[in-house]
Amino acid sequence: MLRKNWLVKLVVAFLLFGLFFTGCGKKTVQGPPMPPGLGGPGMPGAGSPSGDSSFGSAPLTDEKLRALGITTEEQKREFLRQKEQFENEDIHFDFDSSVIREDAKPILAKKAEFLKKYPTLTITIEGHCDERGTNEYNLALGERRAHSAWQYLVNLGINPERMQMISYGEERPIATGHDEASWAKNRRAHFVIHF
Template identity: 55%
Template sequence: MQDMLKRLLAVAALGLLVLSFSACTKKAVPVQGGMTPAPPMQTAVQGSGATGRIDEATWQRLGLQTEPERLEFLQAMEKFENEDVYFEFDSYVLLEEARMVLDRKVEFLRRYPKVQVTIEGHCDERGTSEYNLALGERRANSAWQYLVDSGIDPSRLSMISYGEERPVAAGHDEASWAKNRRAHFVIHF
């Protein structure tokens, strides 16, 4: 009887442990303007003649008619989305290297005037969630302001802060933190 009671208690304790872990999920990150940004487009060229997941109507809206134009766009888009702007600890000031990255983004946006971009602000894990959401917003705003000051129409740009919620590096050291202090750019049509 005592063995059965011990087993029953062990099963109950295990059940409580599982429930407590499921209750510790990450909180939802508020989205500016109530809209969720579109996920990044898949840019890999699939098979002969196919250009990723962009449909024909979107190609037409972008004004890209030929396969070479489309392939050039896909390559430029991949570079655009994979080049982030980085910030110093607890800062949203654009460094010289960040300005050079943003200048390349301005060139892309001028070349493809129908493209829309969401600028995501990110932080490292240090600081409170509220502080990091605010800092991420200031980082996204710094990049947004630079693009607007460079002549990009603000209606093509949106911003969101993810704070510390979406790290690209999982480590707990300066090298990882430096990769997470960034503004990231996502293209949508």
């Protein structure tokens, strides 16, 4: 039954998409092209039961930008710059540790600033691990990493309700080598904005 619900939601989402783009014919703000991975029309995402980590990604429309208080081209450029940084700058962890390292603290401080500047944004914090642990334990460890980042941002004044958490353990590496350089990159918390 729940499977059916997903399907219904997916169909509804696509229908709404269609309505929005053909019916309203709204122009989007002119600006730099959207960075890849943001989820343009036709991307799986909203309502899809896929494991895509950019769940909830939908096109960044004028309407959504206005809801964030962005009305000028300059504001939009600034937002997109900060958004890119927010989503591309991971924090990293030591092996088998979920302790926030010193090098992660300024990055988290920047993330808190960004979230304070755009107080309606909500995010998902993803916890990841390197391949050396066992799969199931790494899911738990990844959760602790996401939780450490979550707690740090809560301590900096971000409303906990705005931040979801998930763990991918070692199942979604960004570096596929079998060496410390790759492992260090994979032991991370990654931040995804919902639109």
